[in-house]
Amino acid sequence: MAGERQKFSFDTVFDAAGDVTYAAPRPKRMYTPDEVEQIRLAAHAEGERTALASIAAQQQVALAGVAHACRQALPTLAAVAHEHRVGSANLALACARGIAGAALDRFPEAPLQAALASLAQEIEAAPRLLIAAAPELAERLQSLLDDTASNLGYAGAIQVKAEAELPRHAFTLDFGDGQAAFDPEAAAARVTAALTAALAAEGLHAEPLIPGAQPEPEG
Incomplete structure (x- = not known):
């Protein structure tokens, strides 16, 4: 601020006897x-x-x-x-x-053979086994099923019926006391x-x- 007084700093201060009581450090040049x-x-x-x-x-x-x-x-x-x-x-x-x-x-008959083997105990006492299958599958099943039933010890009659509404490779089993079905889709x-x-x-x-x-x- 203009007109403001600045304090003066003394580099060296002496006492009443003339001895130096304070000396500002001077930058060293050497x-x-x-x-x-x-x-x-x-x-x-x-x-x-x-x-x-x-x-x-x-x-x-x-x-x-x-x-x-x-x-x-x-x-x-x-x-x-x-x-x-x-x-x-x-x-x-x-x-x-x-x-x-x-x-x-x-092997279109393989699932049916597996189903018969799995249900052997359930169908062995049934007097008749009705199988409904898609037409192309039904055509080749009768003789094969006779052999499979003989191997399983099934003495009942097996009837195969073609069902046009069944999907390809699908079939149903009806053995009197129960039913089973397979539909690949x-x-x-x-x-x-x-x-x-x-x-x-x-x-x-x-x-x-x-x-x-x-x-x-x-x-």
Whole structure:
């Protein structure tokens, strides 16, 4: 501020006897080589401390950025992982359908033989066994079933009837006291539903389930 008085500072103060009681330090103008080396080392150490502090601060900023990027990426990674699982499940279902279809084309009577073997105790006392099958399957079953029934010890009569409304490779068994049925399309649908439920359960416990990403039944 204009007109403000400034205090005068004395470089040297004397007492009443004329002795110096205070002398302001004067900048040193001459240094020995050892002093120069000490000053250089001190300056180097101070510069190193300052640089390390700056580096540590930069590292903290960088780590915070990495953590933020990871938090942003996790939902995307979860979606990618879920999409991969769903795609793998669909591929497995498609392969299984292809293999099962080829096996049924090659051995269409195999499921019926397995069903008879599994139900041997239930049908052994039945006087009659009625089998309804898709027409292309019914044509080749009668002689085969006679041999299968003989091997199982079934002495009852076996009647095969073609049912046009049954899907390909499907059949039903009626042995008086019970019934059994096989429909490959329905079986494939049940497998797909079970796999979809398993993916949904995993999604609920591990990662959020992605809506609309369920395995789609093969047409």
